[in-house]
Amino acid sequence: MLKKIYSLLLVGCLGLSMTAQADEGMWLPLLVKRLNHVDMQKQGLQLTAEEIYNVNNASLKDAIVQFGGFCTGEFVSKEGLLLTNHHCGYDAIASNSTPQDDILKNGWWAMTRQQEKKNEGLFVDILVRMEDVTSQVLQGITPQTPEQERSRLVAERSKSIADAAKNNGQYVSYVRDFFNGNEFYMFVYERFSDVRLVGTPPESIGKFGGDTDNWMWPRHTGDFSVFRVYMSPDGKPATYSEKNVPYRPKHHLPISMSPVKEGDFSMVFGFPGRTTRFMAGSGLGMAVDQSNPARIKLRERRLALMKEAMDASPADRLKLASNYASISNYYKYFIGQNEGIKRMKTLDKKSAEEKAFQDWANAERKALYGSALADINASYAGQRTYNLSSIYRSEAALAPQLIAHAYQYTPLYNMLKAGNVDKAKLQELTTAYKDMNKEFYASYVPSSDQKIFAELMQMYYNDVPKAQHADIFKDLTSTYKGDFRKWAADVYSKSLLSSEAKANAFLANPTQKALETDPAFKFMRAVQTNYQDNILPKLNEYNAALGRANRLYVAGLREMHPNKVFYPDANSTLRLSYGTVKDYEPRDGVQYKYYTTLQGIAEKEDPTNPEFIVPAKLMQLYNQKDYGRYGQNGELRVGFITNNDITGGNSGSPVINGRGELMGLAFDGNWEAMTGDLVFDPEYKRCINVDIKYVLFVMDKLGGAGHLVNEMTLVDNGNPNTTFNPAINDIKMQGKMEIETPEGQIKIKKKKNETKIKKETKKQKS
Structure with missing residues (x-):
């Protein structure tokens, strides 16, 4: 396979050198096997292309949702538990707040399913499939076709293709253009409109740093909120009803309890909003x-x-x-x-x-x-x-x-x-x-x-x-x-x-x-x-x-450089970007570490400034260094940075390691690389993420919602010989079993489904 050169418009269009920039690009998951997989493996990916995107079997794409049409979320349990950013859930949190019970200010956690709060108008879209329909849309259209006629044909055909895929209202579907109208892809989703608020940290955590820290690194914001998606008892999308049951995703993300290290592979999966990097x-x-x-x-x-x-x-x-x-x-x-x-x-x-x-x-x-x-x-x-x-x-x-x-x-x-x-x-x-x-x-x-x-x-x-x-x-x-x-x-x-x-x-x-x-x-x-x-x-x-x-x-441009691999501009469709955990030097003499800790929150505390108020219990836990299983070496990490390519719409996107485990949630870009929507900055571009262990710490130790953590699949898997397989993970979840991986071996603590586990393990090794 020829070595792929990562470029948006070629060397020229982004002002990049001929060196590959593996951290640049918002790629269609459908094309990962053909365009990206070899390079991703060199970066540290241990998954197959099919484990990332597969129409017929469980894959990572089944754990990702478009949240409300403007953000991204990810499933973290077999019972439809969903994580996204605090600022993505802000309206739902605020609308469920009252002067008597201001959950936006104070935080809140549902201790039972019955306490979870409904949110009228909120929905999530779960991708069923994406499909290249370029040949159908552009059939018979030539460079000589009058522009007005071309526009009419493209619009009519796109609508016809999307309408046919809706299957009498079962799905939400649309066709989007790529490469400025040179290619067309159809996206088919299931839309679930019963999305309930499960929990939120207090605003002093979810928005810590406010406007002062916005777009800035170092960052200490616990930017997350928790929801649950519900479906009808027969497994179909449905509006809110007390009879609805938790949605059971085909796949949910296991949670990595291993420390995030510099140089670790990182993949961001989500719905970036809009870039115009082909702009002249x-x-x-x-x-x-x-x-x-x-x-x-x-x-x-x-x-x-x-x-x-x-x-x-x-x-x-x-x-x-x-x-x-x-x-x-x-x-x-x-x-x-x-x-x-x-x-x-x-x-x-x-x-x-x-x-x-x-x-x-x-x-x-x-x-x-x-x-x-x-x-x-x-x-x-x-x-x-x-x-x-x-x-x-x-x-x-x-x-x-x-x-x-x-x-x-x-x-x-x-x-x-x-x-x-x-x-x-x-x-x-x-x-x-x-x-x-x-x-x-x-x-x-x-x-x-x-x-x-x-x-x-x-x-x-x-x-x-x-x-x-x-x-x-x-x-x-x-x-x-x-x-x-x-x-x-x-x-x-x-x-x-x-x-x-x-x-x-x-x-x-x-x-x-x-x-x-x-x-x-x-x-x-x-x-x-x-x-x-x-x-x-x-x-x-x-x-x-x-x-x-x-x-x-x-x-x-594409014809001029036939051996270059181009990625299309973002347009609110499902994409992945990949790179590594990486620090940077924003200016001469200054070095930014790749992670922040709870110590930084204590240092920023200012009771007179609403942007930097710290909850008393959080300070107590900090002073006692009471971090439970979420800390390491006497500190609790809050955020970390990667060089993943993101933009608006990626808010709430999962940051996934090479084994397919959740490391954190993306929530912002950095000040030094605000050019991202127009041109990629290979030197300074950073994706700011909240560490998943800080998310769990706030839920459990601060919020007393340890039952939500227990609902997730936590893995502490530092063994580089062990890979993640959705089939194994799903069996494990269904049987409520644990998998240990010492010496790279998979051991089952219960005998239920043991034969099936061994079979899947053998497939994985082969």
Whole structure:
């Protein structure tokens, strides 16, 4: 087998050397046997390709779920027990909290199955199979097919293929494009919508470090929560019912109790959200010098004004804390992304790579690929004209809390505007709005939001081309003589949404006219209408041309380098990445160790700062060094880092060792490698993970939920001669037996199923 060179776009497209980067790439499990398995074994994998992905038999893929459509989770028991991140389960935890029983703040553990809490609307998708359907989707389509006709055919065929696989509603299925529309794969899932909360650490553990530590290493966050998936008694997906029973996965991950060591093989299995690493230099340039600076500028001002209010009032600090953290999250991300791209000289490398491509295209395939880069550059040039309008719409015009809240009233407005309103449906909708209002106004600080509105509208007015302004800007700046503070004062004092009492009074007798004349809703609607009528059509026009050009560019890159192995951009489909546990040097003279310990939590403790409060019992356990079976050498590890390739959507993904055992949960990336969605950084990229033994420690020693740990399959298997086999593991779980592996031998403590165990062992050795 030829040695595989890991590259996204070839050496050029990521600015990498010709050396293989085994830690780069988000790979389709279906293709692991053909593309990755030999290299993974060299890294330390002891599993076969079939033990990773298999349609007909139990494999690792059966233990992985897409959690809620936005995160990843993994089964850790035969009874459907599921782990994911605390921030992935945050909404479920918060919605199950009350002032009398604030489980978000205090933590909580179900001591019986009956105590597990239901979560309306929460679901998990479990992959049944994935399939290459490229030939079916692209049948008869040629480079000469008109683009509009191509798009129609691709959409129709993708829907037809996915609909046929749903098997009359039994499955959820869809077809996704890969390599910018050059390949297509179908994904078929079972969706389980009875997902119950089993336990959560207190927020002071699950969010320890808050915004200060976000994107940073060293990290000491116990970012995990526990759920259980239920099914109908006949084994099918079902909505919540007391008659439902725990789901029995085909496979669940055994828990490694062995210490994580530097250089250990690590595999992250999950659902990364979105990367655009095939992006040409002109698109990357627009992000670096237009999009990101605009976002940074607007978010920086919002955060400063919110900080003023938070510092002035402890009550307002609590109200704004969550929103502040949310805004700050990607504020830091955009700064780090720009710094990383400049440090890596990515734009210079892109320029050289694209010149090489153009030279090749002109010499070899000019008719097909010769204009691809020129068309890409022209599309981005057109987008630049309208790009600020798009960014300022979301980051400024619709960013103040009141205006964002007004936007949520659009469904009600549309219902009222349509006429002949069904009273029952209207009553149902207004009731839902009252519930929404209760949550919104609990974290709403009008005085701060009014200041933010005034300043952001001034920035919008100054920075967005005047020809692209909504007419309301012209009217209001004329009415208020350019005094945006006076405008803000009127909007916030006169809006029927300015308080919960006013909003609920309106909902008692809602009318179309009341919304149309409300200053907050009127402004929001004017901005939205202007965007939809004048900005979005232009952007769509340029994006349509860009889609075709990108598709040709990527096809050309792959044709130009036929011996290179490319991986597709992330698109929320199941992927795996692999690498090793590895420390790094973020800057000259600084060395970051590959793991953190409970000592770091004690050192960061600050009772006056909500981000660094430490539960008293945790400090007691630390002072007594009472770590039970979860500590090692007098310390308790909290987190560790690997060089796995991840992005958003990988939150909650399992970090799996070479034997197929769970080492930890991925939950963040590091500050030095914020370029990840656009370009991979082979030197600095790190995946930040919570150590599974810290997870178990918090459950057991801190939370008193040792029964959940006992439900899992714990293995302390440091013998490199012993491999993991799902068939053996499943038999072991079914018979509730233990497997010991001294000297590489498998011994069974019970005689039940002994013959079958020996048979599987023999297969494994052969």
